[in-house]
Amino acid sequence: MTDSIAASHQVVKVASSFAQFTKHLEAALGHLDRAMFGKVETEPAMVEAYLKQLGGEQDLVLFGMEDHGALLTIAGAPRRAKQYAIGNPLIAMSMTQHDMRAALYAPLRVLVYEAADQKVRVEYDLPSSLFGQFGNAAISKVADSLDAKLAALIASVDEQGAK
Structure with a gap:
């Protein structure tokens, strides 16, 4: 069986430099101790108490970061580009309990990169467009809140980085 979905892709141009934006983004997010999942x-x-106090701006947590720009050093042209895995285990659970998919x-996934024009872009797929495919009102409500949380996080981090 094959299903297709249409994702609403967001491109946000920010005023901050790459270094300032990524620094403030990483500082704004809660940081997950993966060892806690073993318990x-x-x-x-x-574990639930730990996850509740984890916090981060907009209750969002950094799961991981990949420096895709550095990888381009292999091709001889490093760039500034980082992919972030951002979310919250408790928010995820509030959706997966209704539909594991x-x-x-x-x-x-959120990509922050410096474009050819030296301006910084933040790109991601709108959560409501990804999670909406499941046709579950409880999941859609959470996904809508994630749309707002990501937009607010990006705006706040950009404001901090542009100062």
Whole structure:
């Protein structure tokens, strides 16, 4: 079986430099201690308490970062480009408990890069367009809130980085 979905792709031009934007983005997010997941089967209440206090701006957490720009050094042309995995385990759980397929898109992927014009862009697929395919009102409500959270995070980080 093959299904196709249409994702709404967002491109945000920011005023900050690449270095300032990425620095402030990484500082704004909660940082996940993956070792805590090893305790979820034996100490679920403790893990839940940990995840609730993890915080981060807009309750978003950094799951990981890949420096795709540095990888281009192999081709002889390094660039400034980082891909971030951003989300919140508890928010993801609030969707996957209704439909496990939501795990395909949690955490979300956000690309920050310096374009050929030396301006910084932030690109991502709108969560509501990714999660909307499941046709579940509870998931769609969470996805809509993630649309707003990502937009607010990007605007706030850009404001901090542009100062």
